[in-house]
Amino acid sequence: MTDSIIQKVREELTKNNTLRVGINASNFLLVSGINSDGSPFGIAPDLGRLFAHELEVTPKFIVFENPGKLADAGLEGAWDIAFVGNEPQRAKDIAFSAPYLEIPVTFLVREDSLIKDLSEIDQVGNRISVMNRSAYDLYLTAKIKHATIVRAKSIDESFEQFIHDDLEVLGGLKPRLESDCEKIPGSRVLDGQITSVKQSAGTLPAHEESANYLHEFIERTKATGVVSNLIKKYNVNGVSVAPPA
Structure with missing residues (x-):
């Protein structure tokens, strides 16, 4: 320049x-x-x-x-x-x-969840915990039609909300979800990514x-x-x- x-x-x-x-x-x-x-x-x-x-x-x-x-x-x-x-x-x-x-975005589910892959997330009855106004929240807000997005103030609070409110799905950055997975016995991070x-x-x-x-x-x-x-x-x-x- x-x-x-x-x-x-x-x-x-x-x-x-x-x-x-x-x-x-x-x-x-x-x-x-x-x-x-x-x-x-x-x-x-x-x-x-x-x-x-x-x-x-x-x-x-x-x-x-x-x-x-x-x-x-x-x-x-x-x-x-x-x-x-x-x-x-x-x-x-x-x-x-x-x-x-680029950072991949996906979901974490519990051990007893019937959800096996990303295509099963957007269904009535599924509640997805996310950080409010995060990039993935903005993406999901535009894309999700049937599931319910439940927002928390921070990434840590979205994790706590998922645990304490017994929500079905935790959405977030894949590296963070892999770390969270270690804290919840039997939980699974779904393969692939919904976006990055x-x-x-x-x-x-x-x-x-x-x-x-x-x-x-x-x-x-x-x-x-x-x-x-x-x-x-x-x-x-x-x-x-x-x-x-």
Whole structure:
């Protein structure tokens, strides 16, 4: 990219030499922890640091407890770029890059469940526990016609809700469900996936030059092995680098 384009992106996105980076802390696969100074680390925060480095500005992380709050805050101009699942509902208000990483979504059922495969989920009487306004909640809301979606405030609470309310199905990211499966004797994670959460970077639609640059940045991080190296660095299992756009 030319210096003039980078300067234009700086003018669109930054103020006082600072880039505000929105991070969804609820995705444990992409946010591995918090440093002593309060800044997050993991795949998504590290990509934010790399982008800020390209612009020669300082990243300031704005951390949200769930993706819904992150998306809402974008409407108020609370961040300059953000890392969050790319879903059609969010794309109305966020100019997304192509995905940099994909996470499969499936379901967990109990040992005595008669459900054998994904095609049997959407039936009357099945209650599906999910995290409210997660990418997979948005997907299921658009697709589920007969089963009932029961929402909880967080991933942990969706698990507790599944247990305590004796719900039939727990929906979520496959790596997390495989971990949850170990806590429930005899439970099963269904084979395959209903969709994948496509993790992307985004900015406000009005920032057209910056959106294009962010897209190009993400494509480079995939092509040069940056994303795959971050997956290895943080020992994140069950995810894959998204294909080239």
